[in-house]
Amino acid sequence: MHDKQWPLWEVFIRSKQGLDHKHAGSLHAADAAMAIENARDVYTRRMEGVSIWVVESKHIHASDPGEAASLYDPANDKIYRHPTFYDLPDELKHM
Amino acid sequence: MALSDSEKIFLEKIDQDVRIEPKDWMPEAYRKTLIRQISQHAHSEIVGMLPEANWITRAPTLKRKATLIAKVQDEAGHGLYLYSAAETLGIGRDEMIGQLHSGKAKYSSIFNYPTLTWADMGAIGWLVDGAAIMNQVPLCRASYGPYARSMVRVCKEESFHQRQGFEILLVLSKGSEAQRRMCQDAIDRWWWPSVMMFGPNDDASPNSAQSMQWKIKRFSNDELRQRFVDVCAEQVKLLGMRLPDDDLKWNEERQHYDFGPIDWDEFNSVINGNGPCNKERLAARVQAHEDGAWVREAALAHVEKKRRRYA
Numbered sequence: 001m002h003d004k005q006w007p008l009w010e011v012f013i014r015s016k017q018g019l020d021h022k023h024a025g026s027l028h029a030a031d032a033a034m035a036i037e038n039a040r041d042v043y044t045r046r047m048e049g050v051s052i053w054v055v056e057s058k059h060i061h062a063s064d065p066g067e068a069a070s071l072y073d074p075a076n077d078k079i080y081r082h083p084t085f086y087d088l089p090d091e092l093k094h095m
Numbered sequence: 096m097a098l099s100d101s102e103k104i105f106l107e108k109i110d111q112d113v114r115i116e117p118k119d120w121m122p123e124a125y126r127k128t129l130i131r132q133i134s135q136h137a138h139s140e141i142v143g144m145l146p147e148a149n150w151i152t153r154a155p156t157l158k159r160k161a162t163l164i165a166k167v168q169d170e171a172g173h174g175l176y177l178y179s180a181a182e183t184l185g186i187g188r189d190e191m192i193g194q195l196h197s198g199k200a201k202y203s204s205i206f207n208y209p210t211l212t213w214a215d216m217g218a219i220g221w222l223v224d225g226a227a228i229m230n231q232v233p234l235c236r237a238s239y240g241p242y243a244r245s246m247v248r249v250c251k252e253e254s255f256h257q258r259q260g261f262e263i264l265l266v267l268s269k270g271s272e273a274q275r276r277m278c279q280d281a282i283d284r285w286w287w288p289s290v291m292m293f294g295p296n297d298d299a300s301p302n303s304a305q306s307m308q309w310k311i312k313r314f315s316n317d318e319l320r321q322r323f324v325d326v327c328a329e330q331v332k333l334l335g336m337r338l339p340d341d342d343l344k345w346n347e348e349r350q351h352y353d354f355g356p357i358d359w360d361e362f363n364s365v366i367n368g369n370g371p372c373n374k375e376r377l378a379a380r381v382q383a384h385e386d387g388a389w390v391r392e393a394a395l396a397h398v399e400k401k402r403r404r405y406a
Contacts, residue, residue, distance in 0.1 A: 004395055005189055008182065025245070026179040028188060030394035031401070042175050045168065046252070065119045 008057040009035040011042075013049035021053050029054075109310055114240040117183040125309055128302065129239050130184050131200075132311065134191045137177035138202035141195075142376050144170045146210040147219065155213060162259050163216065169252045176245040183241045196381050204362065205288050207370030214267055214274075214281035220260015222282070222289040222327065228253050229323045230293065233313035242311075261330070268334040275336075282331070283339045290354075291362045293320040299359075321351055328352045 006028040012021035024043045029035035035054040043049070063071060079085050088095070098106070101120040108115060115121055144167045151167065154160035178188055194200035205223055210216070231253065234246040267278040294300055294316040306312040324343075331338050342355035364370070 004392070005187065006391065006395065008179075025176055025248075026182065027175060030391075031398045034394065041168075042172050045165075045172060062118060065116065 006030050006034075009039075009054045010057050010060060011035070011039040012053040012055075013039075013043055014051035015049055017050060021051065024048075026057060109238055109308075112236075112238075112310070114243065115238055116240045124305075125311075126184050128306060128309070128311065129242065130181055130186050132306075133177055133181040133184075133242055133245075134186070134194070135201050135203075137174045137181060137191070138195045138200055139206065140170045140174035140177060142202045142206045142380060144174075145376055145379055146206055146208070146372075147216060149210050150213060150216050153213070154216075159216075159263070166220075166256050166259065169256065173245075173249045173252070176248055177242075180239075180241040180245045192384065196377070196384065198368070198377065201366065203292060204365040204370060205292050206376060207365050207373045208284070208288055209371050211284070212277050212281060214264065214277040215285065217260050217263030217267060217278070218281035218285040220256050220258075221264055221330070222260075222285050223292070224253055224256040224260060225327065226289045226292040226323050228257060229319050229326075233319075234311075236310075236313060238310040264334055264336075268336060278334065279336050282334075282336050286339050287358065287361075288365075290320060290324065291357060291359075293317070293323065295359070295362075296357075324352050324354050 007030075008026055009029055009032075010026050011024045013024045014021045024039070027035065027038050027042055029038050032054055036052050039052045039054055044052070075081075102122065105115070105119070105121055105125075107113075108119075115125075147163060147167050147170075151160060151163050154163050178191060181191060182188060191200065195202065210219070228250065231246055231250050235243055235250055237243045237246065264278050264282070267274045270278075297303060297315045297317045300316055303312060303315055307315070328338060328343060328345075340355045342353060344353055345351075346353045365373070368374075
């Protein structure tokens with residue numbers, strides 16, 4: 001019998017109210033409902049989460065790590081974007 | 096031979112303890128080593144459910160039964176974390192399962208031993224999971240990101256496994272004469288296979304040096320084995336039991352326990368398929384996979400039907 005694979009899903013979990021969903025891992029499931037059920041069993045056996053997102057892995061688009069240097073480098077020399085760049089007197093309070 | 100730019104960047108990251116992530120360039124040999132190690136690790140978790148599942152229906156109390164079910168469920172979870180980590184390296188789940196079932200991929204040889212008495216559940220938790228933890232804690236810092244992250248999750252959960260095992264033995268060690276005998280017998284049978292779990296001696300482990308250079312492994316087989324022996328030699332005293340090794344004694348000069356020679360013939364024979372349960376374990380996995388085929392197909396058919404209905 002032809003053994004077709006269930007698609008791969010990425011799992012994101014909110015560990016508690018007020019925090020962002022964070023990538024937890026991936027799993028195989030036939031559809032989204034099953035992916036959420038499986039994610040509950042695989043990734044939240046010890047109260048690790050209060051909310052689960054799943055998305056089929058093929059829908060994730062990622063930046064190219066080879067371009068990381070040119071993508072993120074310019075931020076490095078713009079130190080004036082950080083509050084510590086500005087030299088102010090110690091007497092200045094509440095700033 | 097001159098290194099390519101990609102290779103230089105890769106080695107620089109390894110050198111500076113910057114994790115390698117799935118889409119980063121990596122040497123083919125690094126990828127292959129990881130796929131082999133992570134998939135074998137996943138297979139070990141999955142096959143490792145079998146010896147313990149053997150005792151779920153016969154656990155002596157409801158508490159022990161609930162614990163054992165939770166532990167076996169964790170092992171399924173650990174297998175799944177690891178399979179998904181391996182998949183980020185470009186190998187399919189079906190391919191890995193196929194390699195396990197055909198015998199091409201190995202799993203930890205410890206699971207080819209039978210679980211004869213209830214005390215074995217204690218000895219497995221204390222010794223087998225104890226050895227696994229000793230191996231796995233340094234893997235939380237492995238250079239490949241998805242593997243390291245899976246191992247963090249695994250190690251968090253593994254600690255309960257070891258403690259519940261030791262507790263089983265502790266209760267038996269304070270029980271009747273027959274229970275104490277059962278406790279000692281389980282330790283006698285599981286000790287040496289657990290010591291072997293760390294793999295061949297360093298001088299007989301050709302891939303170790305490369306794995307350490309790539310920071311997949313952080314400590315050698317013999318270093319970890321020594322740590323395990325040192326820890327267990329003390330812990331066994333709390334049980335009032337003994338480890339089955341006449342050569343085991345504290346070496347003041349080395350500040351470590353000396354221990355007797357390991358029977359590598361037995362190790363190799365079990366790895367090569369001749370352990371007491373190799374055939375049974377693999378047959379159980381293959382049968383579970385084949386028996387589940389209709390479920391996998393039905394789930395896909397159901398999804399397809401729903402898709403057509405709402406299209």
